[in-house]
Amino acid sequence: xxxxxxxxxxxxxxxxxxxxxxxxxxxxxxxxxxxxxxxxxxxxxxxxxxxxxxxxxxxxxxxxxxxxxxxxxxxxxxxxxxxxxxxxxxxxxxxxxxxxxxxxxxxxxxxxxxxxxxxxxxxxxxxxxxxxxxxxxxxxxxxxxxxxxxxxxxxxxxxxxxxxxxxxxxxxxxxxxxxxxxxxxxxxxxxx
Amino acid sequence: xxxxxxxxxxxxxxxxxxxxxxxxxxxxxxxxxxxxxxxxxxxxxxxxxxxxxxxxxxxxxxxxxxxxxxxxxxxxxxxxxxxxxxxxxxxxxxxxxxxxxxxxxxxxxxxxxxxxxxxxxxxxxxxxxxxxxxxxxxxxxxxxxxxxxxxxxxxxxxxxxxxxxxxxxxxxxxxxxxxxxxxxxxxxxxxxxxxxxxxxxxxxxxxxxxxxxxxxxxxxxxxxxxxxxxxxxxxxxxxxxxxxxxxxxxxxxxxxxxxxxxxxxxxxxxx
Numbered sequence: 133x134x135x136x137x138x139x140x141x142x143x144x145x146x147x148x149x150x151x152x153x154x155x156x157x158x159x160x161x162x163x164x165x166x167x168x169x170x171x172x173x174x175x176x177x178x179x180x181x182x183x184x185x186x187x188x189x190x191x192x193x194x195x196x197x198x199x200x201x202x203x204x205x206x207x208x209x210x211x212x213x214x215x216x217x218x219x220x221x222x223x224x225x226x227x228x229x230x231x232x233x234x235x236x237x238x239x240x241x242x243x244x245x246x247x248x249x250x251x252x253x254x255x256x257x258x259x260x261x262x263x264x265x266x267x268x269x270x271x272x273x274x275x276x277x278x279x280x281x282x283x284x285x286x287x288x289x290x291x292x293x294x295x296x297x298x299x300x301x302x303x304x305x306x307x308x309x310x311x312x313x314x315x316x317x318x319x320x321x322x323x324x
Numbered sequence: 325x326x327x328x329x330x331x332x333x334x335x336x337x338x339x340x341x342x343x344x345x346x347x348x349x350x351x352x353x354x355x356x357x358x359x360x361x362x363x364x365x366x367x368x369x370x371x372x373x374x375x376x377x378x379x380x381x382x383x384x385x386x387x388x389x390x391x392x393x394x395x396x397x398x399x400x401x402x403x404x405x406x407x408x409x410x411x412x413x414x415x416x417x418x419x420x421x422x423x424x425x426x427x428x429x430x431x432x433x434x435x436x437x438x439x440x441x442x443x444x445x446x447x448x449x450x451x452x453x454x455x456x457x458x459x460x461x462x463x464x465x466x467x468x469x470x471x472x473x474x475x476x477x478x479x480x481x482x483x484x485x486x487x488x489x490x491x492x493x494x495x496x497x498x499x500x501x502x503x504x505x506x507x508x509x510x511x512x513x514x515x516x517x518x519x520x521x522x523x524x525x526x527x528x529x530x531x532x533x534x535x536x537x538x539x540x541x542x543x544x545x546x547x548x549x550x551x552x553x554x555x556x557x558x559x560x561x562x563x564x565x566x567x568x569x570x571x572x573x574x575x576x577x578x579x580x581x582x583x584x585x586x587x588x589x590x591x592x593x594x595x
Contacts, residue, residue: 156397160390161383168382178385182397189401194539215529259375278376283343293558300567303334310368 141201145192152192156185163209169275170213172264183212206280206290210272255316262312270305273298328361336362340369486537490546491591493527493534497553498591500524501583504560509572517560517571524560531557549590552581 137158143151160181167180187208195204266274276287284302288295330336330352338344339352356362385393503520535550559574578584 152401153394156394157390160393164385165381165383174382174386177382178393178396181393182400185397186400191536194536211532255371256375256378259372263376277341278373279381284338284341285343292555294573296573297559299334299338303337306337306365306369306372309372310365313368313371 141192141195145195152189155188159205160185163205166209166275166280167213169279170268170271171216176216180209180212180216183216184209187212203286203290206276206282207292210276210291213272214268255313258312258316259309262309266305266308270301270308273301274305277302328359330355330359331362331365336365337369340366486541486543487546487590487593490534490538490543490550491593493530494549494553494587494591497527497531497557498584498587500527500560501553501556501578501587504556504571504574505578505584507571507575509575512571521560524557528554528557528561546590549583549586552583552586555581556583 137155140151140155140158144155163184164177164181167184168174168177171177171180184205188205191208195201263271263274272291273287276282276290277284282290284298285295287293288298291298335344335348335352339349344352352362356366384390500520500523503523504517507517507520531550531554535547535554538544538547538550556574556577559570559577
């Protein structure tokens with residue numbers, strides 16, 4: 133992640149539009165990359181990235197200089213990803229009641245499962261699809277570990293979670309991916 | 325997949341990522357020599373990493389063209405600033421994020437019957453659980469202004485409307501906190517606290533917004549208690565309920581942060 137420029141941040145917080153634009157230009161690639169990895173398509177990635185920078189804009193004056201700037205931005209990206217998932221509901225259906233929100237966060241994406249994918253392509257296709265089907269909480273942690281290369285302690289700090297929670301989310305994600313791999317290998321073996 | 329305790333603890337993943345200290349790493353090396361299941365997990369992790377390395381990464385909109393993105397952001401920001409100003413001017417609620425055109429915005433409404441039922445339930449559960457809490461947490465300090473750092477009365481004339489709304493939010497959230505705290509963590513199954521997990525998920529966004537609004541207003545005591553509540557709600561929402569240790573960890577967090585007492589103090593100060 134590019135280093136934050138404290139002076140630029142201060143100018144943006146004081147209402148300097150060009151400073152804010154420069155800030156966006158410095159960080160938009162990282163934000164877009166994370167959003168795309170989470171959403172799996174450009175349309176949703178752009179919505180998420182827009183939401184991230186609106187949130188940054190709203191909270192510029194709240195950023196504490198002694199805080200980790202990278203953690204602050206990661207947390208905004210994570211929240212935007214989960215909010216986006218929550219708004220869209222499962223399989224694009226609108227969420228009809230607040231009681232569905234928690235279920236949505238822990239519900240895998242509805243899309244063809246590993247058996248169907250194994251018939252359609254290679255094992256890595258199965259895994260790629262399964263990553264997109266991970267429940268949002270697990271997916272965010274998995275992406276931050278694998279794509280951003282952050283340590284578990286760094287992820288915990290960035291997301292404001294206990295390190296043990298991050299470890300369990302990652303373990304659950306790996307468990308799901310392994311199960312998909314196993315099913316796909318069996319299916320592919322049966323086909324041969 | 326088996327029931328190897330080392331595998332179940334998530335240690336193999338940490339080993340794979342190279343984040344174990346040297347002494348623990350040596351222990352895992354020794355374990356791997358005898359555990360075929362953990363070796364299989366390592367192989368699968370390598371395969372997963374290879375797939376991840378091959379996965380297509382997009383760093384920019386199609387064609388690398390940011391102009392549409394930047395134009396949309398430039399349109400959204402003035403509109404967002406107007407909405408935020410209107411929201412804060414018309415009521416004292418924290419700013420609820422609005423979303424870009426074309427996305428769904430849901431409005432949550434409670435029916436009168438639902439409100440009455442919720443109030444009755446809150447009262448009933450609160451009374452019962454308070455009694456249980458007294459016996460379970462005898463070390464909790466007595467409820468009083470001194471138990472909140474700085475005391476919420478440091479700005480008695482500052483934004484009483486916001487303090488009252490915060491108090492109401494703590495009142496709603498107490499149902500979850502007390503419900504979690506009163507469970508018998510040794511016997512409770514994940515199904516026993518599904519209701520609290522659902523409520524925690526519902527309250528999380530509002531708590532975050534109240535916390536940010538309190539920070540905005542310099543109401544540090546309210547912000548601090550909101551932050552503690554947010555931590556508990558995050559843990560309750562995201563923790564794997566099937567994890568047998570999850571509930572006791574959350575209860576430990578509630579106890580260490582003295583959350584029940586702090587919420588009481590802030591709620592009383594705002595009333």
